[in-house]
Amino acid sequence: MKRVFSGIQPTGHVTLGNYLGAMRRWAEVDQHRADSLFCIVDLHALTVDHDPARVQRLSRQTATLLLAAGLDPGLCTLYVQSHVGEHTRLSYLLECVAGDGEMRRMIQYKEKSARERERGGSVRLSLLTYPVLMAADILAFGTEEVPVGDDQVQHVELARDLAVRFNQRYGHTFVVPKASLPGVAARVMNLQNPTSKMGKTDAGQGVVYLLDEPDVVRKKVLRAVTDSGRDVVYDREGRPGLTNLLEILAACTGGNPESLASVYDSYGSLKKDTAEAVVEVLRPVQARHRELCADPVYVEGVLRDGAEKARELARPRVDTAYRAIGLLPPA
Numbered sequence: 391m392k393r394v395f396s397g398i399q400p401t402g403h404v405t406l407g408n409y410l411g412a413m414r415r416w417a418e419v420d421q422h423r424a425d426s427l428f429c430i431v432d433l434h435a436l437t438v439d440h441d442p443a444r445v446q447r448l449s450r451q452t453a454t455l456l457l458a459a460g461l462d463p464g465l466c467t468l469y470v471q472s473h474v475g476e477h478t479r480l481s482y483l484l485e486c487v488a489g490d491g492e493m494r495r496m497i498q499y500k501e502k503s504a505r506e507r508e509r510g511g512s513v514r515l516s517l518l519t520y521p522v523l524m525a526a527d528i529l530a531f532g533t534e535e536v537p538v539g540d541d542q543v544q545h546v547e548l549a550r551d552l553a554v555r556f557n558q559r560y561g562h563t564f565v566v567p568k569a570s571l572p573g574v575a576a577r578v579m580n581l582q583n584p585t586s587k588m589g590k591t592d593a594g595q596g597v598v599y600l601l602d603e604p605d606v607v608r609k610k611v612l613r614a615v616t617d618s619g620r621d622v623v624y625d626r627e628g629r630p631g632l633t634n635l636l637e638i639l640a641a642c643t644g645g646n647p648e649s650l651a652s653v654y655d656s657y658g659s660l661k662k663d664t665a666e667a668v669v670e671v672l673r674p675v676q677a678r679h680r681e682l683c684a685d686p687v688y689v690e691g692v693l694r695d696g697a698e699k700a701r702e703l704a705r706p707r708v709d710t711a712y713r714a715i716g717l718l719p720p721a
């Protein structure tokens with residue numbers, strides 16, 4: 391069976407972008423067709439200015455939401471990254487095959503380091519090395535496929551490069567993974583700024599959160615920035631606001647964004663239908679989330695069992711990498 395791995399950072403409340411770009415596919419497709427691991431990558435949340443209590447709270451909430459979205463511990467492994475030491479053990483080895491130049495070229499590093507500087511903060515070294523830790527997350531498990539949104543493709547490419555380089559220098563150790571993207575909504579854009587990705591750390595009306603009440607969702611979608619012009623057309627470059635709404639509607643209803651464009655003759659009706667489609671997609675997830683919140687012991691048990699399983703799966707390959715690179719095995 392194919393090995394699939396993917397992760398989500400507890401850096402903010404889970405968004406509609408996370409759901410449509412990644413989580414929904416993990417639950418509806420990946421866990422049924424592959425031997426899948428899904429991880430709350432909490433160490434990555436420490437790469438930018440963070441509040442310790444909030445990261446803990448968001449880690450629990452993200453795990454609960456992943457279960458609410460349909461991840462089934464009988465079908466997949468769900469765990470928290472910091473509970474499995476193999477991630478950081480392997481990350482160091484991969485730092486020894488990665489170059490600082492390739493880290494500085496990462497788009498997310500450029501964007502997030504600029505944001506930290508704008509806020510007057512310093513840039514953490516871990517922000518620069520974060521893609522190496524992500525490569526370790528992936529490579530530790532012999533992952534073949536990484537289902538992600540479009541923004542993570544460059545990082546998966548780096549994981550591929552590091553796997554190939556390590557294998558060439560030290561002998562075949564890692565499977566070379568590839569990214570897989572959803573057909574639609576691979577990059578859901580901010581509703582107020584449709585040329586920027588809808589990100590967890592953005593505040594404001596442009597981001598729909600998975601736990602937003604129906605009326606809040608409606609308000610945000612109805613107030614989405616659209617483009618000048620009257621006709622409804624699918625054009626990512628020229629009409630990013632409309633295109634984003636069409637992509638969201640298509641992802642929520644199973645349609646095709648380009649053909650949906652011809653169904654609408656006004657922005658108002660497109661927004662109204664999109665708002666209702668999002669509300670309907672979120673409804674069962676929110677209901678299940680409420681049930682799971684009443685049973686935190688269940689969620690903790692899932693994470694404990696998941697971490698144990700992930701440790702067992704990762705350890706042999708990480709041990710092999712330690713020997714291959716020239717480290718003396720403990721007596």
Ligand code: AQP
Nearest residue numbers: 399401407408411412538539576577578588589590591
């Ligand atoms: N807008 C999006 N559209 C489609 N997919 C998305 N993903 C994230 N945003 C979108 C995918 O969701 C998975 C988990 O994402 P993450 O936790 O790595 O990223 P994030 O939500 O963008 O969180 P950040 O980086 O902490 O926040 P920002 O960007 O605000 O700084 C991934 O598969 C990702 O592709």
